Amino acid sequence: MTTAEEYVDFAERQARGSSPAYERLAREVAGDDELLALLDRVPPPKRQPNLLFGVVRLLDGPVGDYKAFRTFVIDRWAAVEPELRRRATQTNEIGRSALLLPVLAALPQPLALLEVGASAGLNLYPDRYSYDYNGTRVGTSGPVLPCSLRGRTPPAALPEVVWRAGIDLNPLDITDPDDRAWLEALIWPEHDDRRERLRAAAEIAAADPPHLVRGDLVEELPALAASAPPGATLVVFHTSVLYQVPPDVRAAFVALVGSLPGHWLAAEGPEIVGLDEHPADGLHKNVLCLDGKPLAWTHAHGRSAHFF
Numbered sequence: 208m209t210t211a212e213e214y215v216d217f218a219e220r221q222a223r224g225s226s227p228a229y230e231r232l233a234r235e236v237a238g239d240d241e242l243l244a245l246l247d248r249v250p251p252p253k254r255q256p257n258l259l260f261g262v263v264r265l266l267d268g269p270v271g272d273y274k275a276f277r278t279f280v281i282d283r284w285a286a287v288e289p290e291l292r293r294r295a296t297q298t299n300e301i302g303r304s305a306l307l308l309p310v311l312a313a314l315p316q317p318l319a320l321l322e323v324g325a326s327a328g329l330n331l332y333p334d335r336y337s338y339d340y341n342g343t344r345v346g347t348s349g350p351v352l353p354c355s356l357r358g359r360t361p362p363a364a365l366p367e368v369v370w371r372a373g374i375d376l377n378p379l380d381i382t383d384p385d386d387r388a389w390l391e392a393l394i395w396p397e398h399d400d401r402r403e404r405l406r407a408a409a410e411i412a413a414a415d416p417p418h419l420v421r422g423d424l425v426e427e428l429p430a431l432a433a434s435a436p437p438g439a440t441l442v443v444f445h446t447s448v449l450y451q452v453p454p455d456v457r458a459a460f461v462a463l464v465g466s467l468p469g470h471w472l473a474a475e476g477p478e479i480v481g482l483d484e485h486p487a488d489g490l491h492k493n494v495l496c497l498d499g500k501p502l503a504w505t506h507a508h509g510r511s512a513h514f515f
Contacts, residue, residue: 210246210254211237217256220491226395228270229260235273242277245284252451253291262290265392297326297379298393301408302401302509303446304333305354306474310497312362314442314470317369319435323424324448325373327381327390328417329408334368350407358514369439371417374427378419381412401508425459432467441469447493447507449479471498474505
């Protein structure tokens, strides 16, 4: 896929109906030869729309008007390019906890949670948030995460989590102002509800910081998984992570995680999990899988989970 095609795909399948500002920007970038030439100077993973738009927002650039956005990127390319190269789309969207909760609550309790691609580890606290599934409330504290749930009854109670840890190439410290600013910059401009939830989740994590290990997901996983407490059900999970992992490393991870005790819970794009189909509405959706078995179509930010 060319850079232009990637931006068209983002506009059509991800931003459409969710972020008018990003949809407009992505369509304009796709037809802008000068901007595309600049983007093609950086490695392919660093050209993605979410990353570019997040970097511009981090640098206090405009995203509401394309002319102003274009001028900012070109004039400030000396600042934009190094940020693209050093940053990654570490969107720590806690709304995804609403997708995982029905499965987590149904597993043998208590749980030991190990998140791969953990960012700042905010999805390691599913037991500290509240949920609204079609008007049914689960939980009584923390930010409320709304989710349209089909094909599955909302869980009767929150899971019991006795251990939580994560792995990331560049784990973020939720108490660090720069890391916190990057997480906020990754939230799409119209999504004030997500921004408020991030801030509430940040307070929870700052009061009880997760154990985050810096390193490669394949190299670090065995030792960290082995440190989970005996008697707890180990759940290795990740959401919208593997698309950023090279295919050979991804294959090694899948083989490794399948050999571990406990369960493997993932929400990734259908092409990542080997599902040769897409939702009927044409929008981008992830597939929620347990131990490699597809369970549901899920919204990337956690707004819906439609079980098969």
